[in-house]
Amino acid sequence: GKTYRVAAIAGDGIGKEVLPEGMRAVETAAAKFGLEIEFTSFDWASCDYYLQHGQMMPDDWFETLKGFDAIYFGAVGWPATVPDHISLWGSLIKFRREFDQYVNLRPVRLLPGVPCPLANRKPGDIDFFVVRENTEGEYSSVGGRMFAGTEREFVLQEAVFTRHGVDRILKFAFELAEGRPRRKLTAATKSNGISISMPYWDERVEEMAKSHPGVSWDRQHIDILSARFVMQPDRFDVVVASNLFGDILSDLGPACTGTIGMAPSANLNPERRFPSLFEPVHGSAPDIFGKGIANPVAMIWSGAMMLDFLGNGDAAFKAAHDAIIAAIETVLTQGPRTPDIGGTAGTAEVGKAIAAAI
Amino acid sequence: GKTYRVAAIAGDGIGKEVLPEGMRAVETAAAKFGLEIEFTSFDWASCDYYLQHGQMMPDDWFETLKGFDAIYFGAVGWPATVPDHISLWGSLIKFRREFDQYVNLRPVRLLPGVPCPLANRKPGDIDFFVVRENTEGEYSSVGGRMFAGTEREFVLQEAVFTRHGVDRILKFAFELAEGRPRRKLTAATKSNGISISMPYWDERVEEMAKSHPGVSWDRQHIDILSARFVMQPDRFDVVVASNLFGDILSDLGPACTGTIGMAPSANLNPERRFPSLFEPVHGSAPDIFGKGIANPVAMIWSGAMMLDFLGNGDAAFKAAHDAIIAAIETVLTQGPRTPDIGGTAGTAEVGKAIAAAI
Numbered sequence: 001g002k003t004y005r006v007a008a009i010a011g012d013g014i015g016k017e018v019l020p021e022g023m024r025a026v027e028t029a030a031a032k033f034g035l036e037i038e039f040t041s042f043d044w045a046s047c048d049y050y051l052q053h054g055q056m057m058p059d060d061w062f063e064t065l066k067g068f069d070a071i072y073f074g075a076v077g078w079p080a081t082v083p084d085h086i087s088l089w090g091s092l093i094k095f096r097r098e099f100d101q102y103v104n105l106r107p108v109r110l111l112p113g114v115p116c117p118l119a120n121r122k123p124g125d126i127d128f129f130v131v132r133e134n135t136e137g138e139y140s141s142v143g144g145r146m147f148a149g150t151e152r153e154f155v156l157q158e159a160v161f162t163r164h165g166v167d168r169i170l171k172f173a174f175e176l177a178e179g180r181p182r183r184k185l186t187a188a189t190k191s192n193g194i195s196i197s198m199p200y201w202d203e204r205v206e207e208m209a210k211s212h213p214g215v216s217w218d219r220q221h222i223d224i225l226s227a228r229f230v231m232q233p234d235r236f237d238v239v240v241a242s243n244l245f246g247d248i249l250s251d252l253g254p255a256c257t258g259t260i261g262m263a264p265s266a267n268l269n270p271e272r273r274f275p276s277l278f279e280p281v282h283g284s285a286p287d288i289f290g291k292g293i294a295n296p297v298a299m300i301w302s303g304a305m306m307l308d309f310l311g312n313g314d315a316a317f318k319a320a321h322d323a324i325i326a327a328i329e330t331v332l333t334q335g336p337r338t339p340d341i342g343g344t345a346g347t348a349e350v351g352k353a354i355a356a357a358i
Numbered sequence: 359g360k361t362y363r364v365a366a367i368a369g370d371g372i373g374k375e376v377l378p379e380g381m382r383a384v385e386t387a388a389a390k391f392g393l394e395i396e397f398t399s400f401d402w403a404s405c406d407y408y409l410q411h412g413q414m415m416p417d418d419w420f421e422t423l424k425g426f427d428a429i430y431f432g433a434v435g436w437p438a439t440v441p442d443h444i445s446l447w448g449s450l451i452k453f454r455r456e457f458d459q460y461v462n463l464r465p466v467r468l469l470p471g472v473p474c475p476l477a478n479r480k481p482g483d484i485d486f487f488v489v490r491e492n493t494e495g496e497y498s499s500v501g502g503r504m505f506a507g508t509e510r511e512f513v514l515q516e517a518v519f520t521r522h523g524v525d526r527i528l529k530f531a532f533e534l535a536e537g538r539p540r541r542k543l544t545a546a547t548k549s550n551g552i553s554i555s556m557p558y559w560d561e562r563v564e565e566m567a568k569s570h571p572g573v574s575w576d577r578q579h580i581d582i583l584s585a586r587f588v589m590q591p592d593r594f595d596v597v598v599a600s601n602l603f604g605d606i607l608s609d610l611g612p613a614c615t616g617t618i619g620m621a622p623s624a625n626l627n628p629e630r631r632f633p634s635l636f637e638p639v640h641g642s643a644p645d646i647f648g649k650g651i652a653n654p655v656a657m658i659w660s661g662a663m664m665l666d667f668l669g670n671g672d673a674a675f676k677a678a679h680d681a682i683i684a685a686i687e688t689v690l691t692q693g694p695r696t697p698d699i700g701g702t703a704g705t706a707e708v709g710k711a712i713a714a715a716i
């Protein structure tokens with residue numbers, strides 16, 4: 001079989017603590033199912049690197065990484081020394097844009113053994129995907145400030161929605177829905193308030209729906225949609241959203257399942273022209289860094305998503321993915337658990353238990 | 359005492375069913391505390407009116423309403439016959455903009471007798487305000503489309519943040535926080551992703567904080583802030599946000615308290631140059647219109663907010679406000695209740711019970 005080359009980038013804070021546990025799980029599953037995964041570690045895309053070099057990454061980062069099959073990423077950000085907009089726009093957001101990782105895919109799932117903040121919900125009740133556009137929309141650097149420093153000061157911030165960008169994320173989401181048992185899609189919008197970009201988004205959703213007749217779909221305004229994540233999370237299957245709305249929904253969803261510290265994510269370039277990136281949703285968590293108590297589940301779960309994507313339908317990779325998920329569920333049910341979910345175990349202890357369960 | 363003149367506008371759908379109950383409660387409280395409130399009803403700002411006249415309101419709506427002390431508003435929208443962007447931009451959004459109702463104030467409170475979707479929360483645990491900027495920000499009609507109909511098509515949507523607009527909403531929010539026991543303020547931001555408008559917003563928050571040293575404040579990104587509404591709703595006191603973020607948070611907050619159908623709102627012009635507008639957060643609810651089962655609590659609660667604002671600190675008005683809130687709590691605890699919260703009573707029955715409790 002082919003050897004898959006993965007760039008392992010720990011980044012900052014607890015990224016450095018959870019990445020080794022993710023690699024352990026991936027290597028264990030790979031060994032079990034006969035997959036060849038080869039990790040290469042890099043210490044840049046981190047604030048430490050920035051403090052030494054005045055930039056987050058070396059000039060040749062693109063050339064260095066572009067031949068890899070995937071990037072397995074810890075977390076970036078250390079606001080005490082480097083402002084977030086420098087660390088993030090100098091690394092993570094560059095990867096997403098320049099490697100054209102236009103899909104940000106985030107599962108929302110109620111797991112066994114995890115305290116759920118919603119009343120009367122049990123594992124199995126909540127199981128859906130947020131598909132977030134990851135390169136354009138509200139996250140733009142176009143705009144500016146006028147009359148700076150005076151009473152008349154104002155800023156303009158442009159949101160940019162291209163047909164190219166909108167159609168490809170909608171296509172991905174409709175196809176994802178087609179492959180799931182419920183075949184349902186909800187598109188987040190706000191066309192009753194935001195009067196140019198969102199009606200355009202609605203228009204493209206309607207157009208894309210025509211070529212995916214097997215999917216039952218609706219549109220919901222982001223305000224009431226957020227409310228329904230709390231009130232009726234069992235109703236969702238695939239939720240597709242713009243960059244900003246997807247950002248909000250993919251934190252809110254895991255919050256509703258009690259898994260905000262355990263949520264994985266995939267930043268995908270579905271055409272595989274560039275490496276895709278797999279990272280936990282949690283950040284670098286300066287408050288708990290160094291204590292060895294970070295929950296490694298998000299990192300490990302992201303590793304499972306990575307194997308699934310690398311396999312591109314291959315049965316052995318799917319089996320490796322499923323084995324990791326099953327191992328996570330076993331350990332969440334039986335322990336050991338990290339303190340954030342009521343346990344007393346450390347990062348490595350949980351990581352080893354998951355590897356053993358694989 | 360002065361006679362306060364209130365324009366009563368039912369609008370569409372259940373707006374027509376709940377407004378009379380709101381007026382009943384306000385009139386009862388006014389009579390009890392010796393306040394002079396005079397209602398004048400209008401049938402425009404409704405889709406019925408639009409279907410007859412091709413516009414949502416008569417040309418002289420501004421002249422007609424501007425002398426009123428307040429507008430007591432039901433709900434607008436009937437998407438089956440009039441698209442939302444026509445009905446809303448032709449009425450509600452016009453009021454907000456042209457009467458410069460730049461504060462949208464929405465209480466989030468866990469009420470007795472209301473099933474809460476969050477586990478282990480009880481009345482008293484959740485009690486905060488969302489203060490939403492209501493005239494500018496992401497809700498703008500500036501922008502456009504290029505290469506329409508081709509593969510290269512794209513749209514630009516401008517968000518507009520002025521110092522005038524940002525500073526006055528922040529000032530209102532800081533002053534509100536100053537008058538509350540906990541004196542806490544959280545500003546919603548997304549400056550790590552939206553790189554021009556949100557850093558500007560952050561800058562103005564920091565500046566405004568300097569002149570309100572008694573308030574302890576922080577900034578939270580909208581993604582994690584939304585998550586915390588679910589996970590730690592007891593932590594908030596005053597949450598200030600841009601137009602879009604405030605829209606989301608003020609639906610999400612009531613969803614977390616189980617009161618999305620019961621949430622009130624005030625659209626305020628704090629300087630009283632123009633009438634302020636008081637409306638339930640729920641819309642016209644075409645699905646239940648005509649059945650007489652709409653929950654009138656949001657409308658009645660909005661009426662209490664109206665009295666409080668009209669009184670501008672006056673003790674009799676405050677007492678009238680408190681009496682309405684107490685009556686709502688009594689009826690929510692003892693019944694009768696509408697079907698949305700597990701009862702079998704109709705709109706008028708609940709409205710009369712609340713009036714009686716006042």
Ligand SMILES: CC(C)[C@H](C(=O)O)[C@@H](O)C(=O)O
Nearest residue numbers: 192193223446451605608639
């Ligand atoms: C109907 C819509 C335009 C409106 C808004 O987004 O302002 C509503 O959601 C609200 O919150 O009052």
Ligand SMILES: CC(C)[C@H](C(=O)O)[C@@H](O)C(=O)O
Nearest residue numbers: 088093247250281550551581
């Ligand atoms: C850190 C931030 C720029 C980022 C985003 O908003 O995209 C994060 O919240 C995420 O969701 O990955």
